[in-house]
Amino acid sequence: MSSDGTVGRGSEASPGPPDTATCVGVVELVTEYLEDALEPDVRARFEAHLDDCEECEVYLEQMRATIVAAGRVDVEHVAPATLDRLVAAYRSAVRARRNPGANGV
């Protein structure tokens, strides 16, 4: 369905590392692409595939949107009581360091 004659033609879906000739290969290379980890020639073929294949372009955009959406998930803040306890421990350690003779931790 994706094919317009230039893409989607697999190497008979031969097993092996993902390759840029097929959509299934492109999908598996998306992260390497976004991480800029593809060799220059592979990267060029990857981008050529995207130029010809709307579905893979959509897929790439959805991966990007997923990453952005994940970035909006709330981070897990420390509980106030825990933070207070740790800051207190930190404070007394700093004090003890400044006054090695005095009581401290």
Next chain:
Amino acid sequence: MRAAERDGWGPDPSFGAWRRTARAGGRVASRYAATVAAARDDLFQPTPEDVALVAALRDGDEQAFARVVDELNGPLLRLAGLYVQGRAAAEEVVQDTWLGVIRGLDRFEARSSFRTWVFRIAANRARTQGGRERRDIPLSALLDPADDPGGPALDPERFLAPGDEWAGGWAVPPHRWAPDAEAQLVAGETRALIQDALDELSPAQRIVMTLRDIDGWSSEEVCAALELTPGNQRVLLHRARSRVRAVLERHLVAADRA
């Protein structure tokens, strides 16, 4: 999984051979840049921010301390969760870690980033508390993609089968997300959905994707802190992001049709 284990692709045993890319720095910059700026050789050195932070901490800056405790809370809880069972035990490891950091501030050496240093301390504490069977397992073994549930990014049914004239092409192309998907993606409901999707991931996938995409760490920081090769980090990140995308696809398409 099969394909991911073959030559050159997937678990990457050659730590020294990886391409060093620039530390992306800020939260936004590191998030989804497809290209990274010029290479630097000092990736494992503290940044100027690290040096300033450690100086402030040695100087008794309580605000700086509170900030970094809060910032590293989630990452450290997840790291602890790799070794110990249950929330309470993980929280104990994290608190223990900070006490160790407080005691060790003078021993911080400019050989790693501050985060990596704290992660080392935490991994040691977690290992000790994690019980005998986990004690000797290095992080790199715990996070080995070969022991992690792999599988293709998408159901193979989504592609035309071998033998088809267009084998490897889309059989069921990605469902287009509605025009208002952008708005939906930031809605609280979708954020909860992503959180659930992250919870469903394997621990190795979850910690990598969370550090990268939620906490905004660069790939170099994640590799250093988790003792992962860049190749293995990418394999875990790929599995994680692919699964989360699939969850979003189901959600957004269903919402569209509702």
